[in-house]
Amino acid sequence: MSYPYQIKSFQEYKEAWEKSVNDPESFWGEIAEHFIWRKKWDKVLEWNFKEPSIKWFQGAKLNITENCLDRHLKTIADQPAIIWEPNDPHEHHRTLSYKQLHFKVCQFAQVLKNNGVTKGDRVCIYMGMIPELAIAVLACARIGAIHSVIFGGFSAQSIADRLQDAKAEYIITCDGAFRGGKDIPLKSVIDDALVVCPFVKRTIVYTRTRTPVSMIKGRDVWWEDEIYKVETMGNPAVAAEEMDAEDMLFILYTSGSTGKPKGVVHTVAGYMIYTNYSFVNVLQYRPREVHFCTADIGWITGHSYILYGPLSAGATSLMFEGIPTWPDAGRFWDIVDKHKVNILYTAPTAIRSLMSYGLAPLENKKLDSLRVLGTVGEPINEEAWHWYDEHIGKKKCPIVDTWWQTETGGMLISNMAGVTPAKPTFATLPLPGVQPVLVDENGNEIEGNGVSGNLCIKAPWPGILRTTYGDHERCRKTYFSTYPDLYFTGDGCLRDEDGFYRITGRVDDVLNVSGHRIGTAEVENAINMHAGVVESAVVGYPHEIKGQGIYAYVIYSGKHHEDELIRKDITATVSRIIGPIAKPDKIQFVSGLPKTRSGKIMRRILRKIAEGEMEKLGDTTTLLDPAVVDDISKGKL
Ligand code: WT7
Numbered sequence: 120m121s122y123p124y125q126i127k128s129f130q131e132y133k134e135a136w137e138k139s140v141n142d143p144e145s146f147w148g149e150i151a152e153h154f155i156w157r158k159k160w161d162k163v164l165e166w167n168f169k170e171p172s173i174k175w176f177q178g179a180k181l182n183i184t185e186n187c188l189d190r191h192l193k194t195i196a197d198q199p200a201i202i203w204e205p206n207d208p209h210e211h212h213r214t215l216s217y218k219q220l221h222f223k224v225c226q227f228a229q230v231l232k233n234n235g236v237t238k239g240d241r242v243c244i245y246m247g248m249i250p251e252l253a254i255a256v257l258a259c260a261r262i263g264a265i266h267s268v269i270f271g272g273f274s275a276q277s278i279a280d281r282l283q284d285a286k287a288e289y290i291i292t293c294d295g296a297f298r299g300g301k302d303i304p305l306k307s308v309i310d311d312a313l314v315v316c317p318f319v320k321r322t323i324v325y326t327r328t329r330t331p332v333s334m335i336k337g338r339d340v341w342w343e344d345e346i347y348k349v350e351t352m353g354n355p356a357v358a359a360e361e362m363d364a365e366d367m368l369f370i371l372y373t374s375g376s377t378g379k380p381k382g383v384v385h386t387v388a389g390y391m392i393y394t395n396y397s398f399v400n401v402l403q404y405r406p407r408e409v410h411f412c413t414a415d416i417g418w419i420t421g422h423s424y425i426l427y428g429p430l431s432a433g434a435t436s437l438m439f440e441g442i443p444t445w446p447d448a449g450r451f452w453d454i455v456d457k458h459k460v461n462i463l464y465t466a467p468t469a470i471r472s473l474m475s476y477g478l479a480p481l482e483n484k485k486l487d488s489l490r491v492l493g494t495v496g497e498p499i500n501e502e503a504w505h506w507y508d509e510h511i512g513k514k515k516c517p518i519v520d521t522w523w524q525t526e527t528g529g530m531l532i533s534n535m536a537g538v539t540p541a542k543p544t545f546a547t548l549p550l551p552g553v554q555p556v557l558v559d560e561n562g563n564e565i566e567g568n569g570v571s572g573n574l575c576i577k578a579p580w581p582g583i584l585r586t587t588y589g590d591h592e593r594c595r596k597t598y599f600s601t602y603p604d605l606y607f608t609g610d611g612c613l614r615d616e617d618g619f620y621r622i623t624g625r626v627d628d629v630l631n632v633s634g635h636r637i638g639t640a641e642v643e644n645a646i647n648m649h650a651g652v653v654e655s656a657v658v659g660y661p662h663e664i665k666g667q668g669i670y671a672y673v674i675y676s677g678k679h680h681e682d683e684l685i686r687k688d689i690t691a692t693v694s695r696i697i698g699p700i701a702k703p704d705k706i707q708f709v710s711g712l713p714k715t716r717s718g719k720i721m722r723r724i725l726r727k728i729a730e731g732e733m734e735k736l737g738d739t740t741t742l743l744d745p746a747v748v749d750d751i752s753k754g755k756l
Contacts, residue, residue, distance in 0.1 A: 132548075136549070136550075144163035156179055157181055157361050158181075171594070177364060183427065184257050189221065201253055202435060203439075223254050227258035232262060234345070236264050241264070241286060242267070246305065248439065249325070249327055255291045265368070279316055281380070294326055294328050295329075297441070323341075369384075371383050383587060394427045394582065397582075401493070414464075418525075423529050428529070437458055470494070471663065471664045486513065492518045492519070495530075504518065544621060562602040572612065574622070628640060642669060658670050709754065710750060716742075716743050728748075728751055733755075
C-alpha cells in the first residue's frame with residue numbers, strides 16, 4: 120500500500136487544510152479515488168445542519184470489507200492484518216494474515232446468513248477482545264447488517280435498553296471473557312438481558328473461557344457448530360453486499376446529558392474514508408509497521424483505529440485481550456517488545472495508572488521499536504505527557520494528542536506525528552476538512568487567538584454522525600440546535616496565541632471517567648432505583664488516575680443499616696443498572712440538595728464542594744434553603 124494523500128510537511132498540511140475548506144468536494148473526491156467502489160458517486164457532498172441532513176458520496180456503491188480485506192489480497196495477502204495478544208502471557212498469540220482474515224470473515228458471514236441475518240438487520244455484539252470479535256464485526260459489514268457492539272463492562276439492564284432501542288434480533292457473544300485476573304460471564308449477562316427482550320431470535324456463542332452456560336433450544340447456537348456447517352457447505356466465498364454510500368454501517372451507544380444513552384449512527388463511505396485518512400495522516404503509518412491501539416472495540420476508538428482505519432489502510436493492527444496492569448504493570452511494554460510495536464495509541468488514564476507504579480516495570484524493556492505515540496479520550500495533564508515522552512518514547516517519538524468523539528467517527532483536532540508541531544496538553548490543529556469555532560454563551564463566534572469558549576464545528580467532515588438511531592429529532596436537538604448552523608461538541612476549549620487548540624473538558628453534564636463517557640443523569644437514575652434513596656445528585660471531581668471520579672450526594676430515608684453498608688448497596692445497584700464502570704467513587708449522605716426556588720439543583724455548587732473549593736461557592740442567596748450548603752460542605756468526603 121502507498122498513501123498518496125499522506126501529508127509529509129507542515130507546509131503540505133497548511134495547503135491541504137486550505138484546500139479542504141475552500142473546495143471540500145474536490146478535496147475529499149480526490150482522496151476517495153484511492154478506494155474501491157462498485158460505482159462512483161454522483162455528488163461528493165450535500166448538507167445542511169438545520170435538519171440535519173448530511174450526505175457524502177451520494178449515489179456511490181461499495182462494501183467496506185472489500186476495502187478492508189479483498190483489495191489487499193492481490194498485494195499483501197500474507198501480511199498480518201491482526202496480531203492478537205491474549206490476556207494470559209503464557210497462552211500463544213495468534214496472527215491472522217489478510218488472506219486468513221478474509222477467509223474467516225466470509226465463513227462467518229455465511230454463518231450469519233444461515234441464521235437468517237440479512238441486510239439492514241441490527242446485530243448486537245457483546246464479546247471480549249478476541250479475533251472473533253473483529254471477525255463478527257466485519258462479517259456484519261460484509262452482508263450489510265448493522266452492528267452494534269456493546270462494551271463488556273455494561274450490565275444486563277444496559278444491554279436490554281440497547282437491544283430494545285435498536286430492535287436487534289441477533290446477538291453474537293462468548294461464554295465469557297478474560298480480563299486480567301477476572302473472567303466475566305458474558306453469556307449469563309446476555310441471558311439476564313434477554314428475559315425482557317423476547318424479540319431476540321438468535322444468539323451465537325463463541326467458546327473462550329469454558330464457563331458453563333445455558334443454551335436455549337431454538338434460540339442459542341454455538342459459533343463452532345455453525346462454522347462446521349459452513350465447512351460442510353464447502354466454505355462458499357460470500358460476496359460482499361453492495362451498499363449505498365449512506366447506508367448505515369453501525370450503531371454505537373454513548374452517553375449524553377439525559378438519562379438515556381443514544382445510538383450514534385455512522386454510514387459506510389464517509390466513515391471509511393475519514394478513519395483511513397486520519398489514521399494514515401495523524402499516526403503517519405508506514406507500510407508493514409505494527410500499530411497497537413489499546414482501546415476496546417466496544418468503544419469508538421476500537422472501531423475506528425483497531426479495525427476500519429488500519430485495515431482499510433492495509434496495516435497490521437495489534438489487538439490485546441487483557442489490561443495494562445496484569446499480570447504486572449509491565450504488560451504493555453512486554454507486548455511492545457514482543458511484537459515490535461511501532462505505533463502505540465492509548466489513553467491518558469492508562470498512562471497515569473502505569474506512572475503510579477514507578478519505573479521498576481520499565482526495567483529490561485527495550486521499547487526501541489516505538490516510533491509514534493498517541494493519546495485519546497480525555498485531556499492529558501502535563502506530568503503524564505512528559506512521562507510518556509521521556510520514559511516510553513525516550514524523547515525520540517512524536518506524541519499526538521488526538522481530540523475526537525464517538526459522534527465524529529475519527530480524529531478532528533490533533534497534531535500529525537513528526538509533521539506538524541506538538542505542544543504538551545494541546546490537541547493543537549484541526550485536520551484537513553475540520554473547521555473549529557469557539558462560541559460564547561450567546562452563540563457568538565469568538566474570533567482571534569488567546570481566547571476560550573465552547574467548541575463547535577462549522578461544516579461536515581466525512582466521519583460526522585448522521586443521526587441517532589430511531590430518533591432523528593434527538594440528534595438535531597443534541598448537536599445542531601444549541602448554536603444554529605453549527606455542530607456543538609459539548610466541550611470547552613481554548614485557542615492560544617499560536618492558534619493551537621486545547622480541550623478543557625465537557626461543559627455539559629457528561630463525565631469522563633477513565634476515558635469512559637458517563638452521563639450524570641444516568642448515574643442518578645440508577646442510584647434513585649435503590650430502595651431508600653429519596654433523591655440524588657451526581658457530579659465529577661478531579662481524580663488522579665481516572666481523570667474524573669464520580670461523586671454522589673444522596674438523600675436516604677429509613678436507615679436501619681450503617682452508612683458503609685448502604686453505600687455498598689447503592690454501588691451494587693449502579694453496577695446492576697449500568698455496569699461496574701459507573702460505580703460512584705464517593706457517596707455522601709445529605710439532608711437536602713441545593714435547589715433554586717424553581718426546584719433546579721445547583722450543580723455548580725455541588726461540583727465546587729466535591730472539588731474541595733469551598734471558598735469558591737459563589738452566590739448562594741438565591742437558593743431555596745441556603746443552609747443546606749453549609750451542611751453539605753461540612754460533610755464532604
Ligand atoms: C469526549 C468524547 C474519541 C474517542 C474516545 C472518547 C473527550 C477525547 C480528547 C483529547 C481532551 C478529549 C472530550 C470528548 N476527549 N479526546 N485528546 N483531549 N479531551 O470518545 O466517549 O465519545 O468521548 O472525550 O471531552 O467530548 P467519547
